[in-house]
Amino acid sequence: MQQFDVVIMGAGFGGSLTALLLDRVGLSVAIVDRGTHPRFAIGESSTPAAGYLLRSLSEQYDLPQFQPFCKHGTWQEHYPGLACGIKRGFSYFSHEPQHNFKAKPSHGSELLVTANLSDSLADTHWYRADVDNFFAEEVQKSKVVYLDQSEVTLERSDGWEITGTRKGEPIALQAAFVIDATGAAGIVPNTLGIERQTEFLTKSSAVYGHFASVVSWAEVLDQSHIDRSDYPFDCDRAALHQVLHEGWMWQLRFNNGITSAGFVLKEDQQTGGAEDVWRQMLEGYPSIAAQFADASLVAPESGLVSTNRLQRGWKKCAGENWALLPHTAGFIDPLHSTGIAHTLCGIERLVAALEQFWGKEELTSVMVDYSDSIQAELSLIDSLVAGCYLSLPHFDLFTASTLFYFAAATGFEHLRCSEGKQPLFLCADDTEFRQAVREWIHLLEQGADEIPQAIERAELLLKPWNRVGLFQPAIPNMYYYTAAPETEPR
Structure with missing residues (x-):
């Protein structure tokens, strides 16, 4: 033995x-x-945090072969044969059932949050x-x-x-x-x-797979004559979220022609088998259906994956x-x-x-x-995600809920990169931040009837952790840079 x-x-x-x-x-x-x-x-x-962590581990333990994975530019330079996707940040688009996507005034149905200064410094989707x-x-x-x-x-x-x-x-x-x-x-x-x-606040399940020949979201927007000139980056070079009444859809594009896509639905929204759910969701959202009109499932070989409750x-x-x-x-x-x-x-x-x-x-x-630290981190992630689900289908509230995550993420990045500290993931050890998140969840659970006032409350709750101008971008819902400072590689 x-x-x-x-x-x-x-x-x-x-x-x-x-x-x-x-x-x-x-x-x-x-x-x-x-x-x-x-x-x-x-x-x-x-995400930027993943890049910082992997770079730190590879330096501390002398594993230089993993350094290139930290940014898209170095990945392409050192490992062009390994498939990946370029990720400049997060993009979100809000849909109404049975209607084509419509851009609202002041980007009221769009949210783009930039995480990187350039394509070379971009994060990645890992194939x-x-x-x-x-x-x-x-x-x-x-x-x-x-x-x-x-x-x-x-x-x-x-x-x-x-x-x-x-x-x-x-x-x-x-x-x-x-x-x-x-x-x-x-x-x-x-x-x-x-x-x-x-016991979880979040209650969701998923249907997903890898697809070929998925039309880019930018192409759908262009065909609908929707102006993209205010976007801080190509909306497909992102973790792209289609925000729906029943939940949301992810789209992650890789440079090998494959797109990872999945519907994540509130617990009571998924009925039937994977193929039925997928078809029903596409039928409910015609602009997304246009993306998948000629798409084909390429993985897994067994077909679309359907989950029970994810939590x-x-x-x-x-x-x-x-x-x-x-x-x-x-x-x-x-x-x-x-x-x-x-x-x-x-x-x-x-x-x-x-x-x-x-x-x-x-x-x-x-x-x-x-053990306690992992539990605390999972609990905070649960709260941050649950707030977004509680905000559906009011996109203004959903946007405010996402900013609690971005405050946590940028706070974590700041403490690690600028102050040399090692907080728990997403600052889960910050009791005051956790209390602010709980207050926001409570407000949503009670029913935020006056949405402008609720958003003002969210901004006030996040003020101590708002290092990057959340809630007040120069162009509504267009955040041009939110991560910790970086420089171009030499």
Whole structure:
């Protein structure tokens, strides 16, 4: 039986990166995965925070091969063969059922929030089949033992025993510590009988896939003679959100001709199978239907994916000799593109804890702190997303609700980049900010009948954290730059 300090379950980018970091700090590591790469996956939209975190980790632990992923320009320079999409920021367009999209005065049905100064400094959409495969290949070049195509069971005693088969051959591992990077599968908490988290403010489900030949949203706008001259960036070079009465749709474009697209619907809005839901949603929104008139599903091979309720979590995220990465610990909703950055934030914290406290009694209490931090971050994400769902279908309120997220994101970026601090993700450890979010949620739950007054209240609530001119752009709903300062690469 092979013995390791740490065994990681799951070889997505999070599990693979964690394995490489722990190898760098001198721990013996194995990584076990049920499948193989490349494979279809979503969770594709990166953010400035993700770039900062990945750059910091690659510098601190001497993994320069990951630096180019932090920005679109360096990605294209170093890894042009790996598919990705350019992301200048977030774009939102509000639709009325059974009507073509209509631009309202003062951009009352449009919102564009810029995250980057230029295309070269832009964030990216990660085409996960390529990116996860790259990370896994880097693991296979290292001292980490890489075991894909493995079916295993876990048993916990003083440490852990992982036994099963790989390609028909028996495998047996012993580990002092196990990290679960399996996402929704949650092999460790299921093994331990950890209680599930069931109380969430957000209630949504999704239908999604990868498509070819999706007409750009800019082309649809141009065909409708809608003026785009005020837009701070190409609206398709973004995490594009089609905001609907039933929920919203994401569209993420990659440079290989594929578009990731999915409808995320309020809990009571999805009825029938995936194909039926997809057809019904397109029939309800003709401008979006025009985008998909000649589109074809290219992945996954099994067809459109339909989920049950997206919200999930565990009431305990770490223990004496185990820990969950954030995406295993829980998931809320893809609305604010938090997945990649939150995963990296959790990895940073977990690897630092294991490096500092390995073999020490303090590790147990540090894991309690790690668990609490992940729970706090998921709770804040839940509140930030729920506020947006409560705001549907009043786009002015929805816009105000998104600004709570942008205040949190820019605050997190500012503290890390300008003050050198390491707050919890999205400043989830700021109790006053969390209280402001709760007050906004309460106002929405009570019914914000006077929308202008409600927006004034939102601006007042966010004033202490409004570093980037939220609520007061020079052109209504057009934010030309919101992230922490950067310079062009030399």
